[in-house]
Amino acid sequence: MNTRTLPLVEVRGSHRQMGQQMGEARRESIAHALETAHQLIDDAYQTLQLTWDGARIQARKYLPFAQERYPQYIEELEGIAEGANASLDDLLVINAMEAVTSDALHLTKCTSLAVNQSRTASGNVLVAHNEDWLPEDEADVFVLRAFPDDGPPFLAMTYGGLLPNIGFNAAGIAQCCDSVYPSDSRIGIPRLVVSRAVLSARTISEAIRHILVPQRAAGYNHLLAHESGELYSIEVSARQFAVLYGLDGSIAHTNHYLDPQMKLVESEPDEQISTRIRYFRALRLLQQREKFTVKDLVEIQRDHVNYPESICNHETPGDPLDRQKTITALIMDLTQRQMHICWGNPCSSTYCTYQLDA
Numbered sequence: 001m002n003t004r005t006l007p008l009v010e011v012r013g014s015h016r017q018m019g020q021q022m023g024e025a026r027r028e029s030i031a032h033a034l035e036t037a038h039q040l041i042d043d044a045y046q047t048l049q050l051t052w053d054g055a056r057i058q059a060r061k062y063l064p065f066a067q068e069r070y071p072q073y074i075e076e077l078e079g080i081a082e083g084a085n086a087s088l089d090d091l092l093v094i095n096a097m098e099a100v101t102s103d104a105l106h107l108t109k110c111t112s113l114a115v116n117q118s119r120t121a122s123g124n125v126l127v128a129h130n131e132d133w134l135p136e137d138e139a140d141v142f143v144l145r146a147f148p149d150d151g152p153p154f155l156a157m158t159y160g161g162l163l164p165n166i167g168f169n170a171a172g173i174a175q176c177c178d179s180v181y182p183s184d185s186r187i188g189i190p191r192l193v194v195s196r197a198v199l200s201a202r203t204i205s206e207a208i209r210h211i212l213v214p215q216r217a218a219g220y221n222h223l224l225a226h227e228s229g230e231l232y233s234i235e236v237s238a239r240q241f242a243v244l245y246g247l248d249g250s251i252a253h254t255n256h257y258l259d260p261q262m263k264l265v266e267s268e269p270d271e272q273i274s275t276r277i278r279y280f281r282a283l284r285l286l287q288q289r290e291k292f293t294v295k296d297l298v299e300i301q302r303d304h305v306n307y308p309e310s311i312c313n314h315e316t317p318g319d320p321l322d323r324q325k326t327i328t329a330l331i332m333d334l335t336q337r338q339m340h341i342c343w344g345n346p347c348s349s350t351y352c353t354y355q356l357d358a
């Protein structure tokens with residue numbers, strides 16, 4: 001078992017100040033993440049016909065839309081660039097990577113699920129997420145505890161120079177993001193900026209209003225949980241959305257649309273195989289118990305059915321464009337305001353716990 005503990009960075013102040021603190025604390029890691037992204041674009045040249053300079057030009061097109069609606073998060077990115085001595089254009093590429101690569105690389109996988117009071121032994125609301133991404137970026141994962149001047153404190157997981165989006169805030173809102181593959185993507189507000197905004201929400205309505213912001217570039221599935229036990233999956237594309245609800249006290253989502261209307265805008269559904277297998281596997285595991293503990297959810301996160309494309313995702317040997325693995329897995333206890341998180345594949349890593357003291 002690997003017992004490494006993820007680094008914790010604590011930031012506070014204005015968005016620019018928080019960005020600067022993040023950039024300073026993670027300078028080397030941000031440089032590493034930019035190198036990794038550069039290499040990814042080079043390696044995918046056959047598929048994308050895109051150079052790094054081309055990617056910078058593409059990413060720039062999204063900036064005015066983000067700046068108009070969410071100037072504070074662009075300031076946060078500018079702060080990261082200043083603190084890390086990195087270029088804003090390079091950071092824009094990694095923060096709009098899915099858009100810049102037209103989703104052609106099917107980069108993100110991820111499995112998210114949640115159980116509320118009626119389904120936990122402790123009566124707490126628990127939200128779990130496996131983050132699947134390139135193995136090189138495992139080194140760049142960290143936990144962020146943030147105290148913004150203008151919103152609720154939050155605890156999040158992120159990596160490299162990405163805006164934080166997977167986490168929970170002191171208003172009792174938790175979010176996990178799962179990539180989906182809409183066919184109606186456009187130039188607009190990048191998904192990461194939209195989901196960053198959700199961490200500032202004080203109510204479920206406010207969170208969903210951000211998720212459905214006009215002129216969004218595309219969409220994720222946002223698995224939302226509220227400390228009251230309300231559980232949602234908001235499936236989003238650039239122009240459509242569906243609201244799904246966890247009526248039996250649990251909910252799960254992976255990387256394909258579940259709503260019949262949303263399936264109509266899914267790009268290349270025939271290729272979305274492993275996500276369907278992970279989804280049904282997660283549903284079955286959620287049915288096998290009446291009440292869950294954190295430990296039971298860890299067991300789900302370590303599941304190896306359909307290995308290597310399992311919930312605990314491992315690299316597929318010999319496939320250069322299918323190299324994703326689970327780089328971190330986390331369980332948020334919304335009631336206790338805690339995050340239990342492991343670094344690397346959950347099957348071979350121990351979890352440690354971070355607290356949000358608001």
Ligand SMILES: [Zn+2]
Nearest residue numbers: 312313345347
């Ligand atoms: Zn594993």
